[in-house]
Amino acid sequence: MSTSLEHLSGPARRPDQTRSGQDRSEPARPGPVNANSSEKQNQSQNRRLTGDLAMWFLILAELSAFGILILVFAVMQALNSELFHASRLALDSSIGLALTLALLSSGLLAALAVAQVRQARTGRAALLLLVAVLSAGVYVVLKLGEFSHLAGLGFGLEYNTFFTLYWLLTGFHFLHVLLGIFILGWMAERCRRRAYSATNCSALESGVLYWHMVDLVWVLLFPLVYVLN
Amino acid sequence: MTHSKMLIGCWLGLAALSVSTVLLGAAGTSLLLVAGVLLVALAKAWLIIDGFMELRHAPRMWRGLLLGWPIAMATGVLLSRLI
Numbered sequence: 001m002s003t004s005l006e007h008l009s010g011p012a013r014r015p016d017q018t019r020s021g022q023d024r025s026e027p028a029r030p031g032p033v034n035a036n037s038s039e040k041q042n043q044s045q046n047r048r049l050t051g052d053l054a055m056w057f058l059i060l061a062e063l064s065a066f067g068i069l070i071l072v073f074a075v076m077q078a079l080n081s082e083l084f085h086a087s088r089l090a091l092d093s094s095i096g097l098a099l100t101l102a103l104l105s106s107g108l109l110a111a112l113a114v115a116q117v118r119q120a121r122t123g124r125a126a127l128l129l130l131v132a133v134l135s136a137g138v139y140v141v142l143k144l145g146e147f148s149h150l151a152g153l154g155f156g157l158e159y160n161t162f163f164t165l166y167w168l169l170t171g172f173h174f175l176h177v178l179l180g181i182f183i184l185g186w187m188a189e190r191c192r193r194r195a196y197s198a199t200n201c202s203a204l205e206s207g208v209l210y211w212h213m214v215d216l217v218w219v220l221l222f223p224l225v226y227v228l229n
Numbered sequence: 230m231t232h233s234k235m236l237i238g239c240w241l242g243l244a245a246l247s248v249s250t251v252l253l254g255a256a257g258t259s260l261l262l263v264a265g266v267l268l269v270a271l272a273k274a275w276l277i278i279d280g281f282m283e284l285r286h287a288p289r290m291w292r293g294l295l296l297g298w299p300i301a302m303a304t305g306v307l308l309s310r311l312i
Contacts, residue, residue, distance in 0.1 A: 047288045056291060063298045070302050074309040093251050100247045108240040111281045115232050212281045216295075219273045220302050222247075223266045227254030228306070 050114075051206035059213045062176070066217045069172065073165045073224060080161055085229050087162035090155055095146055096226035099139050100218065103177075106135035107215040110184060110208045113191070117201045122191045125204075129188035132211075136181045143174055166225060173217060180214045183207045239280035246273045263310060267303040274299035 049056060077084040109132035116125040150156075150163070157167045187207045190196060196204045246269050253266045275296065279285040284292040 047286055049287045049291055050283045060294065063295075067298065067302060071305045071309075074306040075312070078309040078312040093254065097247055097251050101244060104240060104243045104247070107277070107281055108236055111236045112233055115236065118232075209282060212277055215281070216274055216277050216299070219277060220270055220299060223250050223254065223270050224306060227250055227266055228263055229254070229258045 051209045052202055055206040055209050059209065062213055063217070066169075066173070066221075069165070069169050070220060070224060073169060076161055076165060077228075083160060084162045087155070087160060087166075088226070088229060090150060090153065091146075091166075091226055093226045095142060096222050099142050100222050102135050102139040102142065103215050103218050106132045106139070106184075107212055109135060110211050113187075114201065114205055114208050117191065117196045117204055118198050120198050122194050122196060125196070126188050126191035129184050129191060133181055133184045133188065136177060136184065139177060140174075140181070143170070143177075147174075169221060170225060173214070173221060176214050176217070180211045183210060236280060239276045242276050243273050246276075260310060264307060267307055271299050271303050 109128045113125040113128035113132065116122070116128060150166075155163045157164055184207070187204055191204070250266055250269050253262055253269065256262055278292070278295045278299075282295065284295055
């Protein structure tokens with residue numbers, strides 16, 4: 001797909017590759033106007049997406065689904081501000097912060113793993129992905145603790161509008177986290193078996209992109225659900 | 230700066246911004262503070278999109294689409310406050 005749809009995703013070039021080789025191969029053109037337009041053309045040609053194009057379409061679809069839920073939450077909060085304020089007291093923003101840091105740390109480790117594979121260090125990448133899974137595991141444990149605490153207090157899906165939306169939004173996101181952990185674990189094993197290389201890591205990039213999408217959604221969910229009164 | 234150092238820099242920024250989200254949220258509920266919390270969320274989204282997802286050097290359309298999402302969400306949340 002990445003070849004047939006190259007006009008959408010750009011040419012195949014790793015982001016850490018330099019552009020100097022291509023610049024040198026360009027024939028000399030007279031005049032500053034032509035030089036500038038040639039440089040712009042080169043820059044435009046060198047822009048590329050990491051990972052597979054299909055993953056980017058999936059990410060757009062996921063962001064659209066979460067976007068609808070986030071906007072519904074915001075509008076319902078505006079219409080029931082006192083109810084949302086009182087209900088939010090049952091949540092602990094410090095737990096929300098810990099959840100955020102666990103997810104972001106996992107995202108960093110996954111991104112570092114991709115950088116290591118590009119430098120042909122698949123062993124280190126496997127280790128980084130494994131630690132990323134552990135960091136995401138901290139999120140899962142904390143989130144399950146919060147779910148269990150709220151359920152124990154009787155704040156279930158049908159308790160009120162806030163908790164209906166809370167369970168839908170964070171539950172939907174939680175399912176994405178579980179799938180992301182499975183993908184990270186799978187890719188760690190593939191790295192251990194040296195299935196990826198510096199020139200063949202598009203599948204790894206795509207899996208890690210999915211994980212960053214999960215991070216990106218949480219970055220908006222966290223203030224909306226835990227902080228904004 | 231190497232790519233790995235840039236990624237660690239992004240994470241440090243994200244962690245600091247996450248702490249400031251909680252501090253801003255605890256400071257009050259005025260529209261200005263809400264806008265501040267949303268701006269912090271936008272900065273975090275930008276770090277993830279341009280840093281972790283490597284869209285800084287991606288085709289402009291894709292970078293615009295991804296950056297447009299948090300901007301649309303933050304604008305929607307802010308506008309809902311004016312209902």
